[in-house]
Amino acid sequence: MFVLGLQGSPRTEGNTTVLLSTFLTEAERLGASTRHLDVARKNISPCQECSTCEKNGFCPIDDDMQQIYPLLRQADIIVMATPIFFYGPTAQMKALIDRSQALWARRYVHKLVDPGRKWRRGFLLSLGATKGKNLFEGVSLTAKYFFDAVGASFDGSLTYRRIEGPGEIAKHPTALSDAKEKARSLVTPFLNRKKILFVCTKNACRSQMASAFARYHAGDRIEVESAGSRPAEEINPLMEEVMSEKGIDMAFRKPRSIEEAASSGKPDLIISMGCEEACPLFPGTRNQEWPVPDPAGKPIEVMRKIREEVEERVRRLIE
Ligand SMILES: Cc1cc2nc3c(=O)[nH]c(=O)nc-3n(C[C@H](O)[C@H](O)[C@H](O)COP(=O)(O)O)c2cc1C
CATH class of the missing domain: 3.40.50.360 (Flavodoxin domain)
Structure with missing residues (x-):
């Protein structure tokens, strides 16, 4: 925190x-x-x-x-x-x-x-x-x-x-x-919150959306971090746009590396979405793989579909 x-x-x-x-x-x-x-x-x-x-x-x-x-x-x-x-x-x-x-x-x-x-x-x-x-x-x-x-x-x-x-x-x-x-x-x-780290490759779309939904729906119970195994320079503007359609503000976010996310302590759970390599920084931490495809470079409809899927998965996780 x-x-x-x-x-x-x-x-x-x-x-x-x-x-x-x-x-x-x-x-x-x-x-x-x-x-x-x-x-x-x-x-x-x-x-x-x-x-x-x-x-x-x-x-x-x-x-x-x-x-x-x-x-x-x-x-x-x-x-x-x-x-x-x-x-x-x-x-x-x-x-x-x-x-x-x-x-x-x-x-x-x-x-x-x-x-x-x-x-x-x-x-x-x-x-x-x-x-x-x-x-x-x-x-x-x-x-x-x-x-x-x-x-x-x-x-x-x-x-x-x-x-x-x-x-x-x-x-x-x-x-x-x-x-x-x-x-x-x-x-x-x-x-006293449980700490969840969402990881994808670039920390530009999927892990950003997941962390925002988790913070939005349960920030009182869950401490959220997100990171990328090869972080991009900026978050994906199309992702920002589809999140704003839901009224969620993604401004001022920057992709981060797993090392940067690690500096704020060991997570209780890591959720990876195509992070490619395993997350070696946290041996012994529980890891869940979400098979969510990368929407980068795809049309806005695909980004919307991924947004819905990520939100649904986050909701189930919180429950
Ligand atoms: C320009 C200026 C205006 C001030 N106005 C007030 C005021 O309206 N009422 C008051 O009680 N103290 C006022 N003070 C006093 C400060 O609030 C006080 O000295 C305070 O302890 C300074 O805190 P600091 O050490 O963190 O700077 C003023 C001081 C300065 C320099």
């Missing part, structure tokens, strides 16, 4: 960093893989309101946000961590939030559902210097709508007042233990 932490403070050793690191270190200790993304050190331009994403579902601004969209899609848990600047998140965090409009457009204009959407969780960590009663109202509302745009259910927040000088959060009587406890309660249900 994967936890993405978005750190919005421009201070490198600031309070927000300490709080988020505590959360992520505990998540990792439990077995999650994590990423601490220093948003303030990324090149993320503000949204230009050009409406391109409403037309074609993608943001045309070529900057670091293009690498962040796939991370937002892969994450099981997204933690947005930001100090309060003028009753809201920092400008750096706000730029990232505004650019998630592209994901909002994919969902609400293009009516495409990200397969992880039902299960992904979002959590807010925030702190500010003053003790104002409404200090976190602005950022909480922003977080709620950000998490909706990126396809995560908002699971609440930990917020701390009267934290100002760098490092002050470490002196707070409960903040760091609260963060650890929250990490445990959010991460544990994900760690």
